[in-house]
Amino acid sequence: MDPAGGCPHAVNARLLTEGAVAPVILPGEIEGMVVLGHDALRDFLAHPDVAKGAQHFTALTEGRIPEGWPLRTFATVPGMTTADGADHRRLRALVSSAFTARRVEELRPRVETVTAGLLDGLAEAAGSGGGVADLRRHYALPLPLGVICELLGVDPAHQDRLHHLSSLVVATDTEPARALAANRELLELLGAIVGARAAAPGDDLTSALVAARDEDGDRLSGPELIGTLLLLIIAGHETTLNLVTNAVRALCTHRDQLALVVEGRAGWADVVEETLRWDSPVSYFPFRYPTRDLTVDGTLIPRGTPVLAGYSAAGRDRKAHGPDADRFDLARAAGPKHLSLGHGPHYCLGAPLARMEAAIALEALFTRFPDLDLAVPEPELPRHAGFVGNSVRTLPVRLQA
Template sequence: MDARPGAAEDRAAAPEPYRLDPAGGCPHAVNARLRAHGAVAPVTLPGDIEGMVVLGHDALRDFLADPDVAKGPQHFAALAEGRIPEGWPLRTFATVPGMTTADGADHRRLRTLVSSAFTARRVEALRPRVETVTKGLLDGLAEAAASGDGVADLRRHYALPLPLGVICELLGVDPAHQDRLHHLSSLVVATDTEPARAVAANRELVALLGAIAAAKAEAPGDDLTSALIAARDEGGDRLAQPELIGTLLLMIIAGHETTLNLVTNAVRALCGHREQLDLVLAGAATWADAVEETLRWDSPVSYFPFRYPTRDLTVDGTLIPRGTPVLAGYSAAGRDTDAHGPDADRFDLTRTDRAKHLSLGHGPHYCLGAPLARMEAAVALEALFTRFPELDLAVPEAGLTRHAGFVGNSVRALPVRPGRAAR
């Protein structure tokens, strides 16, 4: 029960829940509409499940760090009541075993097992490898453009294979599995996947990861999967088999989908704001600046599932009942005028508060791979525009097809004209 003065009036005046479109679309117009009612808004999720989204920067920051907010599926009221079917498109986000659905000591245990692979020192040691991979991908982008009347899909030929190849290399996954892993993970994270297909994709992905783990158990290597298997086989409570598969699933999906969208969105933003690109090329701003401003201005993740209040919780004057599935509105928080000023909708590399964003999370579940994502994106942008300074979009921004689903925020393809390579 909310004992705040005026709480009943707040609830009476609450807006009707906004029905999120499972097919996705550009989130920014929706965010502006929802944000007009406050920092927290009711939404209807697929299957007519009632939820909430936290949109305001300060409200989201505090919510993500609140000790009365949990990630464990046992706190999801509709799931506990049997109202979430197996083919529900967001079920994997809620139930996959691993650090994204763990709290407290369990979360710390699972996070510790993989955190050493993503320290600043380990990530910096990967930079030469990332630069080498990037150079090869640029050759492929140029070849694709040459055979495509000067146009190539930057997302397919560049933004995707870089992070996917790097995370698979860290995990010791055979490159032959990469295309299938991306296809299946895309179906898992899309919110418009038909239920039967979602179930089939989840099962195939779990089976494939199980086969990869079994092969690593037979022939261990110097990779993260082998280290996780060793932790599982040491006994005790360090890692259970479902947690192993869930951790691999998380590493594969989060390890490439976020960076894929980040690089794609950054190229779109820089091509659409040539004066900002010129600042970087002239040395008046850095590629790291471009990465941070993209994270703020066009977050690679729009509405991330799920967190659940473990008691009735009032956030910025709005009651969120215990057990409600809550989405983190990263794309909305990045353009919150209360946090970023009246020009929050403007892409500006000279902004002094560009790093003040929540697009990689906050609190105990802050993105473990943030240093790797930032490094990969900065290397990718610098290499791309250094080699192809005239690169531009081959179709207008309005002609780009949006990402499937409302979790990820990007476009499905990014046709570009690389232009002449720098001498």
């Protein structure tokens, strides 16, 4: 795996011709596997003999994963993403009520208000930038980051730093010393946020988690509280940031598909779902580990192997989505549900919120700026750092034709 990342689709297409599962070499010469095929990945994600707990990661338990390894946080952070069974259900239950479809729908007016303000800011940025603005920086980022931080009761003054540090933590090309420093600072900042909510509780999710920790340490430990906040902040904005960015890129380079929406022959929800399939916000997500030697689609994955979930590959698997799987098509015939928000016990808790935010953001954007287009050719856009996230680092757009 190239730590610097890059567009995954050409490599995915080549690997899929060879099978649904492929061996990979992770940073530090750690042997792993990636499950790429749609059906194989769906089954693997829900398999009872596949775990998330780091105690099942053979190289880690053998001491072969150093501090500062760029993917170590994915494996070791205490919380839902590294818990199994009853522990996973316990941690998920503490926050799940904040992300139900009903609670998310109650956030709609607030999301619409924030979106309108960001569109004003985008117009101002373009006005001072010669008609060009970075849509990712001025629009796709602050919407989900602001919403999740508001849900958590995080002071807006912390938002830029939280994004910067979380970006370093999830990037696979961050050098060890910098990764350690970023993790340390991020944990200190989250600790300060917890301290502030403990001193002055409010009607927010962090205050509720602090109360759960203080009422019953068996229900939520201190490290689990920090790990839960880390997960909610990173997953609560990075995925939606990439989703909105990728959807805008797709519509700008497929004007015929944008016309379908404008003419009412497709909806903004269709744009969100097709983008999730066609250009998944997450390319290869770490980690899951077979708890016994496991054969997946004819390929043996040894017990304790770190396995990546190949979401970007599964979305374009022709065996599942047809011979035109690599085409962005809002009128696509019904097929299997994409896996880009996960499957099984660890299905994305924030899926309803991400879908709503993205649909609102796209509709408002193209309603106000119907002629919006990329300011540079799509192939020249700089790619996201690392192979976990799948998007571009900047998205310069011209708001008016």
